[in-house]
Amino acid sequence: MAKGFYISKNMGLAGLLMGAVAGVVIIALAAVYDKEKTKNQNKPVDGVTTVSPTTSSTLSTPKNPWEYYRLPDSLSPVSYNITLWPRLVVNASTGLYIFTGQSDVVFRCEKETDLILIHCNKLNLTLLSGHRVRLTGLDGATAPNVISSWLQVKTEYLVIQLKGKLAAGKSYRLSTDFQGELADDLKGFYRSEYTEDGVKNHVSDAGTFARKAFPCFDEPAMKAVFPVTLIHQRGTVALSNGRDTVNTTIDGAEVTKTRFEPTKRMSTYLLAFIVSDFAHITGSIENNNVLVRIWARRKAIAEGHGYYALNVTGPMLQFYEGYYNASYPLSKSDQIALPDFSAGAMENWGLITYRETALLYDPASSSVGNKETVLTVVAHELAHMWFGNLVTLRWWNDLWLNEGFASYVEYLGADYAEPTWNIKELIILYEVHKVFAVDALASSHPLSRKEEEVNRPDEISEMFNTISYSKVLYGSPCSRPSPTARFYMVLHSYLNEFAFNNTVYSDLWDHLQKAVLTTPGMSLPHTVHDIMNRWILQMGFPVVTIDTATGHITQKHFLLDPDSVVDRPSPYNYTWMVPIKWMKGGVEREQHWLLQETDRHVPMTTAGSEWVLANLNVSGYYRVNYDTDNWERLINQLTADHTVIPLINRAQIVDDAFNLARAKVINTTLALRTTRYLSQERDYIPWESAIRNLNYYILMFDRGQVYGMLQVGSSYNMIYQTFTVAEVLSFSHILQVYNQINAISFACRMGVERCRVLTSVWFREWMIHPNLKTTVYCNAIAAGGVEEWDFAWTMFKNATVATEAAKLRSALACTKVPWLLNRYLDYSLDPAKIRKQDCTSTISYIAHNVVGMPLAWDFIRARWSYIYTEYGGGSFSFSNLINGVTRRFSTEFELKQLKQFKEDNAGVGFGSGTLALEQAMEKTAANIKWVAENQEQVMNWFSNECT
Structure with missing residues (x-):
């Protein structure tokens, strides 16, 4: 599944300076109960009785099989023969867009039973009267008669009670005819509308649910x-x-019947059905008869927006075939860009679906960040063709087995397709630092949870989060850098053994352990299971503290708020087996394993100006703290010659220091001093690490007096002085471009007057380099008024390139005029103005604005019930919405409001945002304490820096 909330990875162009990691999240298998339509839940639907969720099915302890969310193990499907007929015109009798269909599912009875449970969501699927269910025995089996059938709304089952029993070992066919609405809710078989050249067109898509x-x-x-x-x-x-x-x-009708070859054995969540008037471009994999096609709106294809995706798909598929040592398992690879899509992308097997911004690239108007987004999203989805599709998780509690591995391998596929970009280095920013921020909370969760913890649709949706996507393959035998040839053999044996079947995480450990035992000279201090289970079965991560005076090393569960209470028990008492790669005085030393809470007399003592640096190249999933003297020596080395310290570790030093300071482990002033050397730094990754951490200070203080001191602080002004606008337009390397964009964007944000003047001039003359559009649009609209906003709105509505529309939609939230922001909030809930897929991210953009934050918070509180029901409580974007609106919260009053919001809407629910709400309260409480304890220190430090 897509990196699920998928937003641009160009941190400079896509709100990078805001420090938020959002994204669109991937599609869960289970559909979410639509509360808006429950008013008809007790009425018969075409002869099929429905059972209200207010019946006994709401009891905490289910009594009947249909009251459980998990299917019993009595039946297993073999094949489905499905016919669907979407009508892309309004039905005269119903006034709705509808589809009709017929399905024959052949299943095997594993255990004798007189009950058939099969998933069916009544809200978009109605069984036709007279053809409710037809059960047929196969291969001599006799099918019992049907006593009754009904739709169980809460657990989303078609329940069929039989007069006799199905026989174990026998096969049967269940036939149904049905009709459903082609709604525009982005779920199930849904309808999308777009206008091209003045003509309204429709697309029907069923890639999920x-x-x-x-x-x-x-x-x-x-x-x-x-x-x-x-x-x-x-x-x-x-x-x-x-x-x-x-x-x-069909019988001379104006319709076409298209039959498709049977799929490989696969899961239902990977199915896709699409009807459109799209065009395509075609390619193939060399030396392999695999058809590769990119599909999109005709105008987008005609203007060449699909060629970049096509050009990188072939090389990536070839790379993955070699990496997995397994041929691409299908006969074709279609990829399609949809005008409306709830996720960023979805790895439907053989027909991958994307938002337009994730697949289409226009060289004339798109930025290098847009290009990187296409590269990495395509790499992620193609990685799933093997890891996730060919071999699939058994249940959603092991979602990381699909998504985490794909998040890792995407960097390898992207690097193969664009070897000059050094994109593998970005994993430290895009994955490690991102997941650290979430996993340091007391409300985090283990990578792999117990199956019984993940049952309801909202619980499944919650698993599609940063932990599942980014916390993987660190601090283990699988850790960075890129695995060895032996690891490739492990992947091949794992994929070969479980091809077209399902696994649990321990199956992968079994194969890794075999590799350890059969590789000469390879050894580990414990078994792979012992080492890895500590990272998989308990949440969080350690901070490793090294005392270079004594050589003692200790580990402790790192919590951003050390006063928070961890309620979740740990099978390992929150200790880990930590592989420590380290160097002394610039020379790499032999790896050391920290196997318990404390390790004494380790050879990490120093003399004179010699320094120790641990977690070399961030190959392990932990933070590092040192004694005060070693911190001073590292800062001195950065100032004297920062290039002696590896690039990724320079970013790590800054990120560790700032987060250790937030956790009261070291002094805030010490963390700030790690940024002094940056006037000499020319690389993107350390600068980006610093900007993200300084951004926390901005969020905490941009409503108070400290902010004025931040704006004039030398640490901020020097970033603008380091680079010039001319360099932004001349550099060709993608990371250099990002760095210069950061310089200009941050300077504008911190109030550098010449930056604001320049962006306003460019905006008025509409002479903007694609790489600077996000910065120019936002700052010009922020400095302007109604005229600038209305002009940008017109350009947004007329935009025909999705990436251009996305930049303008984000920039419209930058205005400082409150009534314009309130109008924009109203627009966000009008699908004629803002597409449903973009509703929650638009509200989040407005909340990123210091003026818009309280307006957005008031807006969602007043309309939560409507937003939840209309836009789907199971949507993965709900966690991002709550995170986005509350990211600045740092007062007791805001914490009380959050608690009241939770109480007031308990009856409505929060869906996939439930955990995000708990985390928002935890982070707000931590912010309150941090501001109270550090405000004076921060003000004094910046005051001294400016004098």
């Missing part, structure tokens, strides 16, 4: 084969997971 498209056993372990047929209007094209084999007309 399979149970809303047809009755199915909708769990990842319930793999089956899917022969698919789509009936569609003449002049449109139908796509699905397999290659199309037959196109015919």
Whole structure:
């Protein structure tokens, strides 16, 4: 699944300076109960009774099988024969867009039973009267008669009670005919509208929520084969997971029937059905008969916006074939850019679906950041074709097994396609530092949770978070740098053994352990299971403290708020087996394993000006603290010659210091002093690390008197003096470009007058380099008024390139005029103005603005029930919305408001934002204490720096 909330990874161009890591999140298998429509839940629907969620199914202890969210293990699907017919015109009798369909599912009875449970969401699928269910025995089996059937709303089942029992070991066919609404809710089989050249067009897409498209056993372990047929209007094209084999007309009607080759054995969440009038460009994998196509709106294809994705897809697929030592398992690889899509991208097997911003690149108007986004999202989704699709997690509690590995491997695939970008270095910023921020909370969770902890749709949605995506392969035998040839063999044996089946995390440890035992000269202090389970089965990570005077090393569970209470028990008492790569005085030394809480007499003592640096190249998942003298020696080395310290570790030193200061481990002034050397720093990664951490100070103080001192502080002004605008337009290396964009963006944000004047002039003359558009648009709109805002709104509505529209949509939130921000908030809930996929991110953009934050907070509190029901409480964007609106909270009053918000909306719910709300309260409480304890220190330090 996509890196799930997928936003641009260009930190300079996509709100990088705000320090927020958001994204669009990937699609969970389970659909979410739509509360808006429960008013009809007790009425018969075309002869099928529905059971209200207010019945016994709401009891805390379920009594009947259909009251559980997990399917029983009595039945297993073999194949589905599915026919779907979407009507992309309004139905005259219902006034709705509808689809009809027919499904035959062949299943095997594993345990004798008189009950069939199969997922079916009534809100978008209605069984037709007279054709409710038809059960047929196969291969001599006799099918018992159906006593009754109904739709269980809360757990989303079609429940079928039988007069007799299904026989274990026998196979049966369940046939259903159905009708559903092609709504615009971005779930199930849904409708998307777009206008091109003045003509309104429709797309139907069913890339997620399979149970809303047809009755199915909708769990990842319930793999089956899917022969698919789509009936569609003449002049449109139908796509699905397999290659199309037959196109015919039906009885002379103006429709086409397209049949597709049966899929490989796969999970329901990987299915996709699309009908559109899109065009495509074609390529292939060299020496392999695999068809590669990029699909998009006709105008986008005609203008060449799909070529970059096409050009990198072939090399990436070839790289992954070598990396996994396994051929691409399908006959084609379609990738399609959709005008409306709830996630950033989705790894549907053979038909990967994307937002337009994640697949299309326009060289004339898109930035290098947009190009990197396409590169990395495509790399992530193609990595899933093996790890996730060919071999799939058994249940969502092990989601990291899919997503974490894909997040890691995407850097390898992207690096292969663009070897000059040094993109593997960015993993420290995009993954490690990002997940540290979340995993340092007491409300974090282990990578792998117990199955019983992840059952309901909102619980599944919550698993699609930073922990699952970014906390992986660190502090273990699998850690960076890139794995050895032996690791490639491990992946091959793992994929080969479990191909077209499901696994749990321990299966991968088994294969790694075999590699350790069979590799000459390779040894570990404990088994792979012992080492890795400490990182997988307990949340958080350690801070390793090194005393260079005594050689003692200790570890402790790192908490951003040391006063917070950790309620979740740990099977290992929050200790880890930590591999410590280190250097002394610039020379790398032999790796040391910290296996318990304290290790004494380690050879890390120093003499004179000699310094120790641990976690070399950030190969382990932990923070590092030192004695005061060693901190001083490291700072002195940075000042004297920072290049002696590896690039990634320069970023690590800054990030560790600032976060250790926030956790009261070291002094805030010490953390600030790590930034002094930056006037000599020309590399992007250390600068970006510093800017993100300084951004926390801005968020905490930009509503008070300290902010004035921050604006004139030399640490901020020097970033603008380090680079020039001319350099931004001349550098070709992507990380150099990011660094210069950071310089200009941050200078504008901190009030450098000549920067603001320059961006306003460019905006008025509409002469803006693509790499500077995000900065120019935002700052010009912030400095302007109604005229600038209305002009940008017009340009946004007329934009035909998705990346251009995204930049303008973000920039519109930068205005300092409150009534314009309130108008924009109202626009966010109007699908005619802001697409549903962009609603929550638009509100978050407004909240990033210091003027807009209280307006956005008031807005979502007043409309939470509507937002939750209309935009789907199970949407992965809800956690980002809560995080985005509350990121500045740092007062007792705001904490009380958060608690009241939770209480007031307990009956509505928070869906996938439930954990985010708890974390927002925890972070707000920590912010309150940090501001009270550090405000004076920060003001004094910046005051001294400016004199």
